[in-house]
Amino acid sequence: MTKQELFNQITQKSSYLCVGLDTDLNRIPKHLLKAEDPLFEFNKQIIDATIDYAVAYKPNIAFYEAHGVKGWESLQKTIEYIPKEAFTIADAKRGDIGNTSNMYARAFFDAMNFDSITVAPYMGEDSVKPFLEFDNKWVILLALTSNAGGKDFQNLSLEKGGELYEEVLSKSQEWGSDEELMYVVGATRAEALQNIRKIVPDHFLLVPGVGAQGGSLEEVSKYGMNKHCGLLVNSSRGIIYADDSVDFAKTAGVKAQELQTEMEGFLAKFL
Numbered sequence: 001m002t003k004q005e006l007f008n009q010i011t012q013k014s015s016y017l018c019v020g021l022d023t024d025l026n027r028i029p030k031h032l033l034k035a036e037d038p039l040f041e042f043n044k045q046i047i048d049a050t051i052d053y054a055v056a057y058k059p060n061i062a063f064y065e066a067h068g069v070k071g072w073e074s075l076q077k078t079i080e081y082i083p084k085e086a087f088t089i090a091d092a093k094r095g096d097i098g099n100t101s102n103m104y105a106r107a108f109f110d111a112m113n114f115d116s117i118t119v120a121p122y123m124g125e126d127s128v129k130p131f132l133e134f135d136n137k138w139v140i141l142l143a144l145t146s147n148a149g150g151k152d153f154q155n156l157s158l159e160k161g162g163e164l165y166e167e168v169l170s171k172s173q174e175w176g177s178d179e180e181l182m183y184v185v186g187a188t189r190a191e192a193l194q195n196i197r198k199i200v201p202d203h204f205l206l207v208p209g210v211g212a213q214g215g216s217l218e219e220v221s222k223y224g225m226n227k228h229c230g231l232l233v234n235s236s237r238g239i240i241y242a243d244d245s246v247d248f249a250k251t252a253g254v255k256a257q258e259l260q261t262e263m264e265g266f267l268a269k270f271l
């Protein structure tokens, strides 16, 4: 999917919502455990209930690989089920020496046909570039993450000035354009967004951390939005586990719609 196509989806749905499919057998409604493939059955119903309000879906790969071969099958079925209009993110946080990164890229881009993958920048240019060699696919590089430990390294001051996450943002622009590279910025780090927009004014940002982690959608939208919206705001638990009864999907749809309605307002105000 191109940047323009993504922006078109955002405009059509008045939404920049990404639904996180962090699907956990211990948290899904008990009646689904009898299904042949509970992970897929849950995802299918969540996707059906939220597709009118969401422009992206982000299965977190850990939740599938935890179940071995069966989990990978559930993931494959899920990615095939997601309507083509939606942007898909393999939240895998990969990155390794070049030939290994190439294999990771083939796994998620060729074998599973995801639109994008999250990548850790720690091993540098030759670990990220293999992911950028695929046409029409995106790398989403971790910049400033939502967790408390993100500060351990990402906010370290560099001798030449600036902090490590700022160097990730500026250096990586030498590797790929804003048509193939996005960045992860946690919603809990919204105070940094004005500064981030000075370094990457045109890139899309994947922003997890609203809902369960307490980030503010309003602040993220106010300081993070650019002329192409430039935001995909993820919520996982706040949507998919809002209700553990047989009505879980209906409630997930309501939660997604609530976020979409807020987003519609912010698009009118800040775009």
Ligand SMILES: O=C(O)c1cc(=O)[nH]c(=O)n1[C@@H]1O[C@H](COP(=O)(O)O)[C@@H](O)[C@H]1O
Binding pocket: 020, 022, 060, 091, 118, 144, 145, 146, 147, 184, 185, 186, 208, 209, 210, 211, 212, 213, 234, 235, 236, 237, 238
């Ligand atoms: O790359 C991510 O998606 C990610 C980066 C980050 O800094 N923080 C973060 O929470 N995430 C992911 O975003 C999702 C957040 O889930 P909820 O807190 O339940 O909405 C999880 O799948 C996390 O792995």
